[in-house]
Amino acid sequence: MRLSDRVQAMQNSPIRKFNPIAAEVKAQGTKVYHLNIGQPDIETPSVFMEAIKGFDQKVLAYAESPGLPMLQDAIIKYFKTFNMDLERKDVLITSGGSEALTLVFLSLLNPGDEVIVAEPYYTNYLTFIQAADGVIKPVTTYAEEGFKYAIKERLEKVVTEKTKMISIVNPGNPTGCILSREDMRVICDFAKEHDLWILADEVYREFAYDGREMTSFGQYEDVADRVIVIDSVSKRFSACGARIGCIVCKNDEFMSQVMKIAMGRLCCPTLEMVGATALYGLDPSFFDEVRKEYEHRRDVSYEALKKIPGIVCEKPGGAFYITCKLPVESAEDLLVFLLKEFRDNNETVMYAPAEGFYATPGLGKDELRIAYILKAEDMARGIELLGKGIEAYKAAGHK
Amino acid sequence: MRLSDRVQAMQNSPIRKFNPIAAEVKAQGTKVYHLNIGQPDIETPSVFMEAIKGFDQKVLAYAESPGLPMLQDAIIKYFKTFNMDLERKDVLITSGGSEALTLVFLSLLNPGDEVIVAEPYYTNYLTFIQAADGVIKPVTTYAEEGFKYAIKERLEKVVTEKTKMISIVNPGNPTGCILSREDMRVICDFAKEHDLWILADEVYREFAYDGREMTSFGQYEDVADRVIVIDSVSKRFSACGARIGCIVCKNDEFMSQVMKIAMGRLCCPTLEMVGATALYGLDPSFFDEVRKEYEHRRDVSYEALKKIPGIVCEKPGGAFYITCKLPVESAEDLLVFLLKEFRDNNETVMYAPAEGFYATPGLGKDELRIAYILKAEDMARGIELLGKGIEAYKAAGHK
Numbered sequence: 157m158r159l160s161d162r163v164q165a166m167q168n169s170p171i172r173k174f175n176p177i178a179a180e181v182k183a184q185g186t187k188v189y190h191l192n193i194g195q196p197d198i199e200t201p202s203v204f205m206e207a208i209k210g211f212d213q214k215v216l217a218y219a220e221s222p223g224l225p226m227l228q229d230a231i232i233k234y235f236k237t238f239n240m241d242l243e244r245k246d247v248l249i250t251s252g253g254s255e256a257l258t259l260v261f262l263s264l265l266n267p268g269d270e271v272i273v274a275e276p277y278y279t280n281y282l283t284f285i286q287a288a289d290g291v292i293k294p295v296t297t298y299a300e301e302g303f304k305y306a307i308k309e310r311l312e313k314v315v316t317e318k319t320k321m322i323s324i325v326n327p328g329n330p331t332g333c334i335l336s337r338e339d340m341r342v343i344c345d346f347a348k349e350h351d352l353w354i355l356a357d358e359v360y361r362e363f364a365y366d367g368r369e370m371t372s373f374g375q376y377e378d379v380a381d382r383v384i385v386i387d388s389v390s391k392r393f394s395a396c397g398a399r400i401g402c403i404v405c406k407n408d409e410f411m412s413q414v415m416k417i418a419m420g421r422l423c424c425p426t427l428e429m430v431g432a433t434a435l436y437g438l439d440p441s442f443f444d445e446v447r448k449e450y451e452h453r454r455d456v457s458y459e460a461l462k463k464i465p466g467i468v469c470e471k472p473g474g475a476f477y478i479t480c481k482l483p484v485e486s487a488e489d490l491l492v493f494l495l496k497e498f499r500d501n502n503e504t505v506m507y508a509p510a511e512g513f514y515a516t517p518g519l520g521k522d523e524l525r526i527a528y529i530l531k532a533e534d535m536a537r538g539i540e541l542l543g544k545g546i547e548a549y550k551a552a553g554h555k
Numbered sequence: 556m557r558l559s560d561r562v563q564a565m566q567n568s569p570i571r572k573f574n575p576i577a578a579e580v581k582a583q584g585t586k587v588y589h590l591n592i593g594q595p596d597i598e599t600p601s602v603f604m605e606a607i608k609g610f611d612q613k614v615l616a617y618a619e620s621p622g623l624p625m626l627q628d629a630i631i632k633y634f635k636t637f638n639m640d641l642e643r644k645d646v647l648i649t650s651g652g653s654e655a656l657t658l659v660f661l662s663l664l665n666p667g668d669e670v671i672v673a674e675p676y677y678t679n680y681l682t683f684i685q686a687a688d689g690v691i692k693p694v695t696t697y698a699e700e701g702f703k704y705a706i707k708e709r710l711e712k713v714v715t716e717k718t719k720m721i722s723i724v725n726p727g728n729p730t731g732c733i734l735s736r737e738d739m740r741v742i743c744d745f746a747k748e749h750d751l752w753i754l755a756d757e758v759y760r761e762f763a764y765d766g767r768e769m770t771s772f773g774q775y776e777d778v779a780d781r782v783i784v785i786d787s788v789s790k791r792f793s794a795c796g797a798r799i800g801c802i803v804c805k806n807d808e809f810m811s812q813v814m815k816i817a818m819g820r821l822c823c824p825t826l827e828m829v830g831a832t833a834l835y836g837l838d839p840s841f842f843d844e845v846r847k848e849y850e851h852r853r854d855v856s857y858e859a860l861k862k863i864p865g866i867v868c869e870k871p872g873g874a875f876y877i878t879c880k881l882p883v884e885s886a887e888d889l890l891v892f893l894l895k896e897f898r899d900n901n902e903t904v905m906y907a908p909a910e911g912f913y914a915t916p917g918l919g920k921d922e923l924r925i926a927y928i929l930k931a932e933d934m935a936r937g938i939e940l941l942g943k944g945i946e947a948y949k950a951a952g953h954k
Contacts, residue, residue, distance in 0.1 A: 157750055157781055158719070159812050160687070163662040169818035172620060193617065200615040208826065209608050216599040216796040218592065221571060251650050251798070254820040262686055263562040267666055283819030287661055288559070289688065320557070351556050382556055397615040397825035399650070413558050419568035420682030421653040426796035427607065428824050 166286050170279050170488075170512030177495045178506055188495070189505040189530065189538030194329070194476065196529040198394040198446060207434035208427050219423040222415065223249025223402070227429045230436035231387070231402055237440055240374045246406055248414060249424050249432075253359050253388035253401040257284045260355055260384055260403065263414045264320055265290035272314055272322040272352075274305035276479055276513035276520060278329040293319065294515040299470050299481065303331035306339035311346050321353035322346070324373070327360040330479045330513055330525035332454075332472020334368055344379045354379060359388040359401070360475040362443040365451045368473055380406045391476070392443070393435040400424065400432040450476055456532040460539035464546060478526045479510055484546060485555045487511065487524045493554065498545045505541040565685050569678055569887075569911030576894050577905055587894070588904040588929065588937030593728070593875065595928040597793040597845060606833035607826050618822040621814065622648025622801070626828045629835035630786070630801055636839055639773045645805055647813060648823050652758050652787035652800040656683045659754055659783055659802065662813045663719055664689035671713055671721040671751075673704035675878055675912035675919060677728040692718065693914040698869050698880065702730035705738030710745050720752035721745070723772070726759040729878045729912055729924035731853075731871020733767055743778045753778060758787040758800070759874040761842040764850045767872055779805045790875070791842070792834040799823065799831040849875055855931040859938035863945060877925050878909055883945060884954045886910065886923045892953065897944045904940040 171193055178188050222228065228247045235242050250256040257280075265271070267289035273281060275294035285292055293314040297303040305311075311322070322343065327334040335343070347354045356373035364370050373383045388401035405411055457478060458471045466483025484490050487509040494504050510523035528535050570592055577587050621627065626648055631641045649655040656679075664670070666688035672680060674693035684691055692713045696702040704710070710721070721742060726733045734742070746753045755772035763769050772782045787800035804810055856877060857870045865882025883889050886908040893903050909922035927934050 157752055158663075159809065160661065160663055160665050160668075162665075163812045163815060166812075166815040166819075168815055169620075172818045175619075195614075195616050197614060199613045204615065205610070211604070214598045215594075215596060216603065216794045218594050218795045220574075221568075251654075251824075252821065255650075258820065262559065264557075264559055266559050266561075267688065269559075280819040280821075283816060287816060287819075289666065353556055395615045396617040397822070399822070399824040410558065413562045413565075416562060416565040416567055417682060417686060419571045420565075420679040420686075421657065422651065422679075423796070423798070425650075425798040425824050425827050427826060427830075431826075 203434040204431040224429040252399040261288035303333035323355040327474025334474035357386040453528040457528040464543040602833040603830040623828040651798040660687035668719040702732035722754040726873025733873035756785040852927040856927040863942040
């Protein structure tokens with residue numbers, strides 16, 4: 157009655173594993189500022205629930221395995237604004253970006269196959285890749301360099317004969333790093349040279365600040381057969397609980413193979429697809445206001461962080477995360493202290509310790525990821541709590 | 556740019572792969588009786604949509620990774636009627652029974668590990684097991700024996716040192732075979748003797764006919780640490796499109812490990828869990844009427860099948876499927892003929908060819924699975940079309 161080696165090798169999500177402690181704390185009446193998870197407080201556009209409330213079929217039946225055709229069409233239309241020309245066969249609806257990633261790795265990786273990933277990375281990539289018995293080959297990035305990883309020499313250093321793909325999150329989670337057109341070109345050329353797949357997780361596409369361009373790897377004709385784009389309604393439309401994402405790819409062979417797994421799991425939830433269709437149909441101007449709001453939150457968060465003595469961080473260009481180095485030895489220890497011992501006006505704060513965002517042993521122990529998903533005043537207060545918490549932690553004799 | 560061996564080894568779902576042809580046929584105005592998929596025409600209880608329409612949170616947020624606590628509690632209460640005493644830690648909500656099975660196999664199987672499965676089996680088990688690089692070890696069953704597989708000697712024959720688990724669907728899909736208490740005892744003892752996990756997919760629990768008892772492997776105290784029960788709202792509540800299922804298990808080590816994957820994929824859709832909570836709260840008397848209806852459909856279907864010359868089938872005791880042997884060499888060829896060439900009053904019929912339900916090469920080519928999920932008169936007409944289609948197929952010179 158053993159368990160599989162793969163599941164035993166997995167870690168508990170560093171983003172979610174402290175939630176049970178937080179739940180206890182909140183049950184005791186303490187307010188916790190949740191900066192640990194990318195759960196925005198922006199209201200979900202009302203068209204989502206309106207569309208669902210309008211659903212009037214008497215039998216809630218299985219949907220098509222690739223997804224409701226009307227949702228596929230809405231996604232095709234959305235991508236037209238990025239000059240991408242898709243057909244239904246190029247779009248597979250999934251249960252969130254998470255299922256999309258799982259399906260991709262299961263379809264591409266043999267046991268021991270390697271995936272190039274910039275670290276720190278969105279920690280659940282490790283779980284998805286381990287589920288397919290694959291291995292992460294990290295390209296370490298640094299706050300001081302703006303977490304840049306599209307550097308030919310550094311990519312060349314980690315490529316081996318077992319490398320199957322390079323996996324990108326752009327704009328980046330957890331670093332907020334955003335690729336320039338030149339960076340994207342470097343990655344496309346690298347992938348061609350080594351015959352690699354490019355997995356481009358672009359769920360934060362619209363969260364590009366300071367006038368940066370919104371892009372997609374799907375716009376590069378010369379790599380169209382090797383690019384797999386991941387999309388999702390979670391962040392863009394503040395609809396994380398809908399669990400609707402998709403795989404977009406012009407490689408017919410890949411799509412027909414991944415469809416075999418998709419048919420096995422039957423389909424995504426019908427109602428959520430009805431709601432998601434309405435979301436994808438929103439006018440692009442919807443994002444302008446949202447973007448302005450997040451840009452403001454980023455600025456407020458960054459300024460508040462800079463006030464904490466000894467903290468190291470750079471202003472990110474996209475997504476809604478900041479990764480920074482703390483003036484303590486263990487970000488996990490500090491978090492447990494904040495949850496269990498520290499209170500300021502009966503409030504405390506929670507973040508994601510970054511150690512689980514690194515594949516290289518020893519890195520990230522003193523780093524954290526903050527998601528700036530609360531309104532500016534709450535971000536300021538949450539980060540103020542972090543600063544006060546660090547002070548109290550040190551005053552209590554911790555390093 | 557290769558694909559993984561595992562995905563290339565997978566088959567296209569024999570239940571769904573002919574759907575594109577059927578879609579063309581229907582677009583041309585021909586009526587197709589879909590007996591290929593377990594999609595009931597029973598109305599989804601209205602409490603489902605009512606609960607969802609009542610959802611009034613402004614932000615559709617991520618839910619807890621194990622599922623909404625209120626849904627866990629509703630499931631715990633449901634299982635109490637089967638004298639099972641569960642806690643929240645024993646219940647993990649999943650995106651349908653499909654995700655539940657995927658998570659279980661990923662958590663238990665190392666590459667090459669074997670799973671004992673009675674064949675013919677629900678074909679997607681092969682896909683789920685292949686996704687975890689596991690191997691099906693089939694115990695062949697026969698219509699003439701009522702598809703019985705709980706026979707110690709036959710199970711002993713397929714067990715090896717690589718056997719990790721025995722996987723049961725009870726009541727059975729695609730055979731309709733239902734285990735007696737004696738059968739369940741045989742399987743429990745066998746699992747204990749060989750130290751195997753018991754995966755008990757019981758999504759058809761209430762579909763037990765002719766006064767047969769509704770059971771669960773979760774009722775057997777002496778195997779409580781090795782039993783993993785799969786449940787789902789799809790069939791029981793005619794809510795296939797909701798994609799809500801669960802894993803139920805009293806083994807804390809297993810549950811803590813599978814939770815690592817569950818945290819990686821974040822959560823199930825919030826709204827569907829709200830609706831599912833209402834479904835699990837329905838009074839058990841709800842099933843009595845549903846059961847009577849299916850029993851009637853089974854009887855009508857069975858009688859109609861018996862009228863087709865040369866067909867071999869037995870009356871099933873549970874679920875809503877009949878597997879039978881056809882008087883033709885290839886059930887797939889016949890199906891393509893029915894879809895592309897045969898028409899009666901501009902109508903035709905679709906079923907699932909059973910070859911993909913067998914692991915043993917050569918078996919099942921002349922067999923099909925019918926789902927009696929349409930109302931009795933439609934079942935009778937669909938099966939009449941099958942009979943007429945076979946006649947036309949033979950008249951056209953096919954064997």
